[in-house]
Amino acid sequence: MGGMRQKYHLEPDRGLLNDPNGLAYFKGKYYVFFQWNRFAKDHGYKEWGLFKSSDLLNWTFEGSALLPDQIYDQDGVYSGSACVIEDKLCLFYTGNTKSDGRRKVYQCMAVSSDGRKYLKHGCVLETPADYTEHFRDPKVFKGSRQGYFMVIGAQKSNGKGAVALASSCDGVHWSVKGNLAETEMYEMVECPDLFELDGKHVLMFNPQERDNDNDVCGVSFSAYKIMEFDEKTETVGDRDLDKHCRFDQGFDFYAPQTFCDDKGRRIMFGWMSRMNEMQEQIFAAEERNIHCLTLPRELNVKNGRLYQRVPEEFERLKGKQIPLEMPKTKEIKAVFPQKAAFVKVSGSDLDQGIFIRFPEDGTKIFYNGSEKVFTFVRYDWVNKTEEQKSFPMEMLYSLELWLDQSSIEIFLNEGEYVLSSRIYSKGEGQTVIFKGMTEKSEIECKEINTGGMHNE
Known part of the structure; x- marks a missing residue:
């Protein structure tokens, strides 16, 4: 037998999986959406697929959840997040479009009251003038007092990376406040996440080297920074993303995202791949699908570092x-x-x-x-x-x-x-x-x- 298909990690039955998206605990269920190409084992098409679970161990694969079927997302339903707002599961994602080789993106919203049908509400945020169209991966969270915040992976108009911050009083109407944090070393930042944990704030992000002239991605990896985020002034104490810790020391880890469950735990999933094209072709040659997510991990801040542990449910395995x-x-x-x-x-x-x-x-x-x-x-x-x-x-x-x-x-x-x-x-x-x-x-x-x- 053998083969590459996993026994207890999340992967779809066919096609290519990448970033975990829209992680949420909603009406007694864990929701793990993910970037999915159901047609081929490459990155030529992007929709959101969905896994659901009631216990983090036994998962149901629900198939397609969000398709690239509107004018504002016709070339890909790209990465994003979920936030429960007024008892509804609200999904935020980047709609990707291309015309004559030029990219145009929109930060979009879809809403579900039952976790089965998702009604698209269209674009809630267009790219501001200070950024290129590498402006994506909205992560939305509720403020500790009132309102909502969104962190967005961005490239400034000068070709350097940043994490942009937007805010909203209702989760529907958004305004960009500027750069929460910036990098001089990297040309792009992807898939940011910001949350409070153990009395600190943690900013997770993925710095990326890019050849801006040819619009080609180079080296990228996952990092985090422990900091202080002031909701009132909408600023952090240290804006320098070039001072950071690596999230994972292995070969295959990218685009982690977190959510809070009903037990108050901060749970994270990551994409367990950084394979290049040749590695992918050989690795999955005999399989219908490629790539999987990491195990869920419970996060804590201790001794100035982010600790990751497998949740207690996995003792039962x-x-x-x-x-x-x-x-x-x-x-x-x-x-x-x-x-x-x-x-x-x-x-x-x-x-x-x-x-x-x-x-x-x-x-x-x-x-x-x-x-x-x-x-x-x-x-x-x-x-x-x-x-x-x-x-x-x-x-x-x-x-x-x-x-x-x-x-x-x-x-x-x-x-x-x-x-x-x-x-x-x-x-x-x-x-x-x-x-x-x-x-x-x-x-x-x-x-x-x-x-x-x-x-x-």
Whole structure:
């Protein structure tokens, strides 16, 4: 069997998925919309698809939700967000149009009272004169006192990136207030999100290098900045986006978005891909679809950093304990019957160093305790070699792995650092080999129960 299709991550039955959109908790259900091309495994068409759930674990795939069928969105229903306003689910998105090769965008609104039918209300905000038509991805949230705010990914008319801010008294009539924050290093900022959490404000954003002359996108990644947002003056204390933290240290993570659920938790999903065209072609050659979302993650601010944890509901997915084998070598081994697996290693001795490998797929994880560097290595399925991500890390005391058929999400120190990556999956089973462990280490290996889950 094998293949790349995931067992417990959200992905549609066909086509290409990218950014999570319109995340919301509405009338007892979790809503996860997403950018979708249902016709092909490329980015040539964009609508919104939809998953729904009552428990974050078991999801129903609802198919199409918003189609590019109006004059203001005829060339794509691009990314956006959701906000519950007066007991209605209000979706905000960027309508994309092109005429004679020239782009024109509109920030649009669609409304539903039942979460099934979405009535488009058209454009609620046109691009102001201070910006190019790279003006998109509206994220709307309710103010703590009154009114609503919208952050928008933008490119200023001088070709540099910014996060624009708009406000509204009713969620329908909007006015742009100017730049909330700006960058001199990047030509565009995509998919911003701003929210209050644990007494601070967090601005999430995706800086992007662009060749403005040829209108071509280069390097882009996800970042965040902890700051103070003053609703009254509609300003932040530090407007410099070039001072930021990376959101994820892995290969495949982009365009994260958050929402608040009925338990008051700040939940995030991200797009688990940054593949180039050649990687996509090979990775999904045998599948009807490509790309998936990350696991949902509960966010918190601690010690000046954003921590990410898998929500408590996922404890219910943990199944049978996998026994540890201890050959005569200094290795410890666990053999899983399927790729979907949970592994946790903890203990004070991890700070001295640890080495974990997955021989079937060519994945390696190691922490160098003397140099204080964490490294993740995966098989490069295009060049048939290895590729790696490394970053400095002062201390390691906990390492948690959530593995699926073709992905790995690594949570270090209870979510202080996270690495998200797709894996070129070979076969069905999974062997994990540990080195560098002492009697102070604890290893937990469990199967993941995926029966009855996913996009039914």
